[in-house]
Amino acid sequence: MGTGTDATPLRRLAEPVRGRLAVAVALQAVAALAGVVPFIAVSRIGERLTSGSPARGDALWPLVTLACAAGLVALACGTAAGALAHLADNDLQLALRRRLARHIGRLPLGRLTDRGTGEVKQAVQDDVSALHTLFAHTLLDVVSVLTAPVLALGYLFTVDWRLALLSVVPLLLGVFLFNRAMAGAAVQMAEFGAAVGRISAAAVEFASGIAVFKSFGRGRKAHERFVRATEGFADFFSGWVRSTLASSTAAVLVVTPAVVLLLLTVPGAVFVTQDWMTGAELVPFLLLGPAVAAPMGVVGPRIQQIRAGQAAAVRVTALLDAPTLSEPTTPALPEGHHVCLRGVSFSYDGHTDVLSGIDLDLAPGTVTALVGPSGSGKSTLASLLPRFHDVTAGTITLGGADLRDIPATELYRRVGFVLQDVRLLRASVADNIRLGRPDATDEEVERCARAARIHDRITALPHGYATELGTAVTLSGGEAQRLSIARALLADAPVLVLDEATAYADPHSEALIQDALSALAAGRTLLVIAHRLSTIRTADRIVVLEDGRITEQGRHGDLLAAQGRYAALWEAQRAAGPDETDGLPHQRSAPAGAGRAADDIREGSAR
Known part of the structure; x- marks a missing residue:
C-alpha cells in the first residue's frame, strides 16, 4: 500500500x-x-x-x-x-x-x-x-x-x-x-x-x-x-x-x-x-x-x-x-441578551493577531456598526459572535455566559446571522426557510416570507413553497438574500450579525432587501459590518477598527466632529460618489409596513 x-x-x-x-x-x-x-x-x-x-x-x-x-x-x-x-x-x-x-x-x-x-x-x-x-x-x-x-x-x-x-x-x-x-x-x-x-x-x-x-x-x-x-x-x-x-x-x-x-x-x-x-x-x-x-x-x-x-x-x-469547536463540560445558559467582549484577541495561525485587545458592549435592542479599511478585522470580529471561530484570548459573553460554555443549539437560538454569501440547500423553498425551526408551520413560513418581501417570487415558482432549489430553479442573488432573511425571521434570534446584505444588489433588490432587513431588525440587537458609511448614520454606536484594534467609537455626529479616522473615511466615500439614503435596518427608521410585518410575526409565534 x-x-x-x-x-x-x-x-x-x-x-x-x-x-x-x-x-x-x-x-x-x-x-x-x-x-x-x-x-x-x-x-x-x-x-x-x-x-x-x-x-x-x-x-x-x-x-x-x-x-x-x-x-x-x-x-x-x-x-x-x-x-x-x-x-x-x-x-x-x-x-x-x-x-x-x-x-x-x-x-x-x-x-x-x-x-x-x-x-x-x-x-x-x-x-x-x-x-x-x-x-x-x-x-x-x-x-x-x-x-x-x-x-x-x-x-x-x-x-x-x-x-x-x-x-x-x-x-x-x-x-x-x-x-x-x-x-x-x-x-x-x-x-x-x-x-x-x-x-x-x-x-x-x-x-x-x-x-x-x-x-x-x-x-x-x-x-x-x-x-x-x-x-x-x-x-x-x-x-x-x-x-x-x-x-x-x-x-x-x-x-x-x-x-x-x-x-x-x-x-x-x-x-x-x-x-x-x-x-x-x-x-x-x-x-x-x-x-x-x-x-x-x-x-x-x-x-x-x-x-x-x-x-x-x-x-x-x-x-x-481538524480541531472542532470545544463542547462545554459544564453548559451554561444566557440570562438576557447583553453581549460583552473583554480583552478579545484572535489569530488564525496562532502567531499573528488579527484582533487585539477588543473591549465592546452590545446592549439589547441597539445597533452597533463595525467600520474600517479593508483588512482591519471587521468580518473577523463579527464572526466571533456566532462562534465561527473561538477567541485566542479574552472572553465573549452573552447574557453573562461565555460563548464557549453555551451549547451550540442554545447559542444559535439566540444569535443569528445574515451574510452576503448566501448558502441555500438543495431542498424545497419551505425547508430552506424553516432551517432554523424545522417544526415551524406553513403559516409561519409564509408570514416570514411576506415580511422578507420574497413571498410573491416564491408563489411564482413552479410549485410554490414546495419548489426544490438547486435543480432547474435558481434564485438571483437578491432573491436568495431575501430568502435568507425570511429564514432568520423565522429563527427569531434576538441577536443578529449582519454583513451588509445589499452590497452587491441591484437597485430594485436593494430596496426590497432593506425593507426585509428593517422587519428583521425590529426589537433585536444588531452587530452590522458596514461597507458604505451612509447606511449606518443612525446607528447607536459606530466602532472604527484599524489593524485589529478599536481606534474610535461613538455616534455618527460625534465621530465627524472628532475629525479622526471615521471622518476621513466619510469624506473619502462622499468624494468617491453621491451620497446614498439611509439604508440601515433600524427599528426607529423601519417602514411602517415592515414594522407591522414584524409585529405580525411575533404575534403569530406567540399564538
Missing part, C-alpha cells in the same frame, strides 16, 4: 475493514496462482504429445483435470475476492462519509467559510471515490500482477534456466525505464491533487455565484476562475506528460507481449535447432514468458492509483483531524 508517512493515513482509514481486505488479498493471490496452472498443464500436455512415445489417455487426463480444476478455483477465488473487497469498501465508504458528516458538523463555521466548500466536496466525494478505486480494484490488481509472474518464472526455471533468465530482461528494462519516468512523481502528484482541488473549489464557486454575476450582466466573469483553474491544470498536466513521455512509452513497449515473444522466440528457435532444448520445452516460454513481464505493463496506472489513494487518505485524515 505504500511506505513512509503517506501509508499511515491509509492504514488508519482502512482499519475497520482490514481483516476483510486481508482475506480478499489472500483469495486473489490464490486465484492468480491458480490462473497460471492451466498454462503449465497445457505445456506439459504438449510435451507429452510431442515426446515421440504414444500418449496414453490415462497420462493426459490428470493434466486436463488439473487445468480445469485450477481454472474453476481461479474463477471462484477471484469472484469471491472482488465481492469481499467491494463489500468491505462499501462499508468503509459509508462509515467514512458518516464520520466526515459528523466531524464537519462540529468544525468551526469560519474554517468552512474561509476555505470554501470545495475542500469538503473533494473529501466527501472525490477522495472517498479515490479510496474506493484503491481498496476495491487496485489492491487486488496489484496482488494479481505480482503473484502470477512469480509462479510462472519459477516453473520456467525448471524447464530451461537460460531462457528463463532471458525472460526477465524485459521486466528489468521496464523497471529501469519506468523509474526514470517516475522521477519526482511524489512532488508532481502533490501538485496534481492541489490542481484538482482548485478546480473543485472553482466549480463550486462558479455554480453558486453565477446567478449573482448574471444579474449584473457579467455572466462571463462568473466562469473566469473556473477557466483559469482548468487551464492551469491542463498546462501542468501536459508539461508533466511531455517530460515523461519518452521514458514511459519505452517502458510500456519493452514489456508488450509481442516484444517479449520476439525476444524469446529467436533464441528459442536457435536452442531447438542446436538440440539444446526440444520444441515442446519452448512452448511454456511462449505461453508464460509474456506473463513474467506483465506487471510492468500495468504498473504505471496502478502506481498512479496508489498515489492518488494515498493523497486522498492524507486529505481525508487531515479534515478528520
